[in-house]
Amino acid sequence: MIPDSQRLAYIEALRGIAILMVILHHSHPYFASISNYHLPAAVEEILWNGDKGVTLFFLMSAFTLCLSLNSKSKKEHKPVRNYFIRRVFRIAPLYMIIIGVVLLIGINTPSLSSVLANLFFVHGLNANWMNSTVPGGWSVGVEVLFYLIFPVLFFRLKNLPAAINITLAALVLAKIVTAVMSRYPLTGDSITWGVYVYENIFSQLPVFLIGVCLFQLKHTPVGQQERDSLVRCCYYLSAFILIHLLGGNLFKPHYLFAIAFAIAAYALSERPVKLLVNPITLWIGRISYSLYLIHLLVNNLLVKYHLNVFSSNSLADVGIRFCVVLGISAPVAYITYRLIELPFQEMGKRIIARLEHK
Template sequence: MSSRLAYVDALRGFAILGVIIAHAGSIAGLDGRFGMLAGFAGMGVQLFFVISAFTIFLTFARASSSESRPVGNFFIRRLFRIVPIYWTGILLYTFIYGLESRGWRPGPELWHYMLHLTLTNVLHPETSSSVVPGGWSISVEVLFYFTMPIWFFLVGSVRSAALFTVAAMFVAMAGIPIIRTIIDPVLAYDNLDEYWTRSFLSQLPCFGFGFILYFLTVSPSNPLRLLGRPIPNACVLAAAPIAFVTGYKLALPLHYVVCLASLMVGAALSQMPWRILVNQITTFVGRVSYSAYLLHFLVLQQLSEHTHSLGTLPRFLILLTLGTVITIPIAYLSYRAVEIPCTSLAKRVILNRERHAAHRKLVSA
């Protein structure tokens, strides 16, 4: 990614660090204010969604101006980006745990694997994260990919992106309670509140905030130009946590509030990437964040077996520190061994498609 977009990788870095904080806190049994703060950090997942929507619109816009089959190529890029490392995660967790619990949810049954292999596991409350811990968010991401051609067509400006986001939030907040009156008695599952919060319908508005960020940053009128100055930029950065706290006190859906705060931070950093936030460390962590996301569950779970005798806070600090220090290098190896080769393969496949398309066009002419 170009240095101009280094802030995007940095945001990914903060997202994965937040997720590690949340899961370290969960294992350690943090409660009270510390537990609440650690739980909030887990909403780095929603930051991932905002960034994903932003980068997808950015890459698709570039592809549309230079490729003959941008929609098909989009799916090829996403296929090679997501599936290989996720399937590697399926193999890894199955090799280590078999059909036993991964430490976070009850162990999977054999029928769960079909949903995980197709990355539709978030559609059923028993399968969302049963094979690969945290797999629910990857499944939401993939379902979002399936709908992207619709949003490419419908969303073309800051205004339409904002309308989409508001409409999606309204549909989720008004529609899910109605749907639950019909579906919940059939599902008869214990933790249905979490299931519906993590559902695609509930999470879709998060991607809308990424749409807004994209159109704000590419608009010819440059609506963010004021944020190129230090004081206004710092004010927006400072206002982001205030917006989150305000939304929390108003009992608004937290995953939407954190997306609004993420939009504010992303807009500020797009105009002024402060060195303390956007640097070699945060961007490096961001580049390996996908592998880190899938691997950190395993690392934390293994560490937890050796920290039972510690108090809650010391255990959390050790899990967080060692979990991060161990996860990131392993994630880098995964990034080099799996992610980069698969991304390169996708580029070659797309290049061949474009050559064939150009050849057919030349012949038909």
């Protein structure tokens, strides 16, 4: 039998690819406060779409949460309680330390309410809190909001048709909510609000649910009853695609990316490709959470100390910036992974073990 670590290596590799996409995105001259740049249109398109690495993170997060809770619910007395303990010790320690570092080095000057919201992981509920404390903190805020509703979704969505149906419903909900938000902004800063319209939990929920669909596709046997339900889902999905093509715009770009990523993840789960699943992507995937938070600090520090221009040639500048940010961030991320992430995850495991044996 193939060990889980090898069988599930593609998950870690996809996390590695996701963070490399995000770092590439933040290598765009815009994020280095450079306004006068000239990039080929294809490169520009690739750089701007590097932010879909977060989409891949969300997708794989939902998928791995399903794997974990499915496994733990068969072995543990209180799997939901233990699920929340694991989430706290996985996310909170490093994030809180990063908040302290941000305040110490003065990258941002957030309000007290924003700092408190970030400390309690509710910053995803307010446009002005989303990114004003920790650079890129929005994704953590959205992820935590999904954590809160995930157990209910997991135990309710027992098969692929149910997962597809709720995903389609979430697409409609996202369309309605984001349309209302765009029409009735709650802040005077149109840029901040525009970003929030994209980054809020309603907009991102379908991405997580596509990850749940991927889990059901991989792990739920399909009987005759499920096949009948799946046929109905195909009709619904066809209708959604037709509405989209006729101008309904139901499938935002990040949803299409999520579907493409899910298909790729399924293929990799069946037949890994060395180009994508290899020691480099696996190592980067392991430190991806630390690397996500730290590379943004490095980016901001380079701008703060006017170390943001590496070449007069825009294309070379992007390439050098990517290598510099990755070269600085990866070793630091490995240290925080070893000294912060792993010890606190082990602490969470020990707490769960004690509670399970009471």
